[in-house]
Amino acid sequence: MKGFTLVELLVGMLLGLVAAAAMTALVRVGVAAWERAGAEAERALEIAAAADQLARDLRVAGYDPTEAGIGGLTVTARDRVEITADLDGNGVIDPTSEERIGYRVAATSRSLQRVVGAQTLPILAEVSAFMLAYRGADGGALDPDAAATAADARVVGFTLTTTDPDRARPLHVAGGVRLLNRDAF
Amino acid sequence: MSQAASGYSIAMRSDGRGVDRAAERGSALVVAILLLALAGVLATALAELGRRALVRARLDRDGVRAAYLAEGGLAEAVAGLPAGWSFDAALADQPTSLPAAGDPWTFAVGFVDDADDSPADDTSDRNARVMLRVSAFGPAPIRRRLEAVIGRAPDPLVPGALTLDGNVGSLTPDFLLDGRDFDMSSGCTLAADGPPRAGLALPDGPSLPVLATPDQVRGRGPAPSIVRDDAPSFDEVADAEHAVDVAAGSLAAALGDAATPAFVRVDGDAVVDADTTGAGTLFVAGRLRVTGRLAYRGLVAAANGIVVDPGGTLEICGGAYAAGAPAFDARGPGFVRASRTALRLAATVAPLPAPARVIAVREPS
Numbered sequence: 180m181k182g183f184t185l186v187e188l189l190v191g192m193l194l195g196l197v198a199a200a201a202m203t204a205l206v207r208v209g210v211a212a213w214e215r216a217g218a219e220a221e222r223a224l225e226i227a228a229a230a231d232q233l234a235r236d237l238r239v240a241g242y243d244p245t246e247a248g249i250g251g252l253t254v255t256a257r258d259r260v261e262i263t264a265d266l267d268g269n270g271v272i273d274p275t276s277e278e279r280i281g282y283r284v285a286a287t288s289r290s291l292q293r294v295v296g297a298q299t300l301p302i303l304a305e306v307s308a309f310m311l312a313y314r315g316a317d318g319g320a321l322d323p324d325a326a327a328t329a330a331d332a333r334v335v336g337f338t339l340t341t342t343d344p345d346r347a348r349p350l351h352v353a354g355g356v357r358l359l360n361r362d363a364f
Numbered sequence: 365m366s367q368a369a370s371g372y373s374i375a376m377r378s379d380g381r382g383v384d385r386a387a388e389r390g391s392a393l394v395v396a397i398l399l400l401a402l403a404g405v406l407a408t409a410l411a412e413l414g415r416r417a418l419v420r421a422r423l424d425r426d427g428v429r430a431a432y433l434a435e436g437g438l439a440e441a442v443a444g445l446p447a448g449w450s451f452d453a454a455l456a457d458q459p460t461s462l463p464a465a466g467d468p469w470t471f472a473v474g475f476v477d478d479a480d481d482s483p484a485d486d487t488s489d490r491n492a493r494v495m496l497r498v499s500a501f502g503p504a505p506i507r508r509r510l511e512a513v514i515g516r517a518p519d520p521l522v523p524g525a526l527t528l529d530g531n532v533g534s535l536t537p538d539f540l541l542d543g544r545d546f547d548m549s550s551g552c553t554l555a556a557d558g559p560p561r562a563g564l565a566l567p568d569g570p571s572l573p574v575l576a577t578p579d580q581v582r583g584r585g586p587a588p589s590i591v592r593d594d595a596p597s598f599d600e601v602a603d604a605e606h607a608v609d610v611a612a613g614s615l616a617a618a619l620g621d622a623a624t625p626a627f628v629r630v631d632g633d634a635v636v637d638a639d640t641t642g643a644g645t646l647f648v649a650g651r652l653r654v655t656g657r658l659a660y661r662g663l664v665a666a667a668n669g670i671v672v673d674p675g676g677t678l679e680i681c682g683g684a685y686a687a688g689a690p691a692f693d694a695r696g697p698g699f700v701r702a703s704r705t706a707l708r709l710a711a712t713v714a715p716l717p718a719p720a721r722v723i724a725v726r727e728p729s
Contacts, residue, residue, distance in 0.1 A: 198395050205399070209406045216413050223417075227424065235727060244513040244724040264726070364439050364512075364722040 222350055226341050229291055229303040230352045236262050236280050237335050241360035245270040252329040259283035260311055284309045308340035333361050426502040434500035434510045437471035442720050447521040447596045449715035451489040466501035473498050492516045513723040518708055520716035521596045522683040524565030525702040529595035530691025531570030538697030543583020548661050548706040552681035561702045563589035596717035598665055601647050604715050620644040627713040645714035654678045662710035672696040682706030
């Protein structure tokens, strides 16, 4: 029987190595794409969840079943907001509970923080922009830093941007929340 | 053409059969199959990621749509509540628990009494306040809920300075109806910027009164300010438990004042035959006849008509309501001037009909 010659064997091994290298590169690209897609999907979920949490808190701002005069927004600014709601219906705000919630971005960690009473909870990492806008009953834009904005705001708009530290590709979410407890009905 | 010239050769085995040497040695097919399998896995994975993203986007979109549906349901439910004081009818008619699921893009509404009595009676509203729960459904598992505290507006539903559930008998030129807002505390003078009402509100049916001049009935819109509007029900005023009941006949000279308003209810016909003042709510189950002078701040209501005799004077700062045939017959001088502050004062002592309003809303956790 005739076997392989040495040259055939060497060429075969070489071709096999080339094919294996090509497959390895291909698999690596595929796995990287898989991981990137998964990471992006996870980031999208995280930013969507953070936006949803912010929207839910804003919607309940000013919940005041006893009509005790709970304002709803106690701090308004371009980059932070504080919300109050009398959730237990006792007529007063307990500042150490979920009846007072703030949102801001930490300067050092760049995380969006949900401040519940005395607790600070980071809910989104790598935040590159967090901007808030306030609109009055007539739809006109309000100055976020004006003292009257807290009382006059009927809609709060927000823009949240995260930036992937590896690829620097930003991910945005924007929304507007009508304050249900401000003459919405 | 020879085999060599055509670019391929056939190796001959000892048995004489031809064998394709290239196919025997090559790995292209195996590599191709592996690559195809890998590509298939990657494509499937990417398709799955895309599908999940699509599902997520649909859930988000449907959730937002359901949230707006819940808001719409809340607004519709509140708008559909009749003017009144208590929410007993709503508690009796509506389910107290909501279904956990429903057809897509529908909503369910339920009312629950708050803790306003002890022992608790979930069918009776004693403080004009209930909880309204709304569940809006999208395609399963989408559901958005709202929970609202519903109360009554501080301003009673009195569409005109004089609101009638009947016709006008006569209206002398000396009797004026004015739906503009007057200030109760300054002698019933015209307020600066109060919202105007109609001078006269009539139901569909009765003919318009004969006026000396259009300005005899002023208020919202051009004179004469007369609107066709169904009068609200005063049944809860008639049946209220905490009224000061007085017997039919002549009324006392004082029926409360601005500092201590009173809810006086006359169980029959009433006569004002002297100089009488009052503040708050005066409800007459029969006919109110004025032969003397009645100066009142608040709401005067009579279930069987108000009559001002030629020698009488009726001066109301707030509002008046009357039913009957005729519901109002003014043959003497006077006025009814609308006053928001006076009507609010009246509402502090009596369960006057008012529109429902949303006090507070939240999404239950």
